[in-house]
Amino acid sequence: MNYAAAIKAANDLTNELPFLGSSPSRQDYEDALALVEYLIEHDPDSPLVEMLTAKIDKYENESPEFAEFNARVASIPSGVALLRTLMDQYHLTQSDFENEIGKKSLVSRILNGQRTLTLDHMRALAKRFGVPVVHLWGIDEDDFLILRKK
Template sequence: MMINEAIQAANGLVSIVPLLGGSTSRKDYDEAMKLVEYLVEHHPDSPLVDMLTAKIDTYESNAPEFTEFNERIASTQSGVAILRTLMDQYGLNQTDFEDEIGKRSLVSRILKGERSLTLEAMRKLSVRFGIPVSVFID
């Protein structure tokens, strides 16, 4: 019967990848991370990728070692987070946004959360990076 086979397969998979069974061990998390990195590189369409990333997300949301990081992320405006990601991905610094945002000091204040991105700046960043304006809006 298919049900029994599915249960046996799931139990076998959990014995190999304990994080899938809800393990809270850092070792199991690290091994799951290595596995998902391999799968994404070599077998991106594997359904195991989705299962692993869901369990990794759960682990990262609940593990004490991620508490401070999760709190920082939660308090960061999405526009600022996107801006930081773009800076990292493209190797940019605060002076590289004069045309879209303004002077370095203004970019710095936005990154610190002291000022917000204007709609005009969001539109210009959207055009520059080919992404929707909506990603910058909280």
């Protein structure tokens, strides 16, 4: 391996894509998002996709401008977040969960944080959408396995 050539290539890449550098700006971030979108459409196997998305993730998690948003997201129970995602992905409304949760008003109260998903709701949603119950419960699978052993 030619270290000098690798270092030069990395420096050239950082000059062309400042977002990959040590202190990216908001504009660098916006440019990186646009490039990832382009790459996904035209060259999804490019190693740049992984490099940029990792750096974008780090930027969004560490940048003060995203702190309030990240705090709000972290405060949403994972079951509610997953329910919202499923609704979005499957183009569902609150009325579409009568078999799993109940009436539209109950679904609305769950989404607004006034009520919580019960274990029966979680089991029914997990069965319908093929997702593990633990994803709706809000703990990771390793912790779930530890709890099951107790």
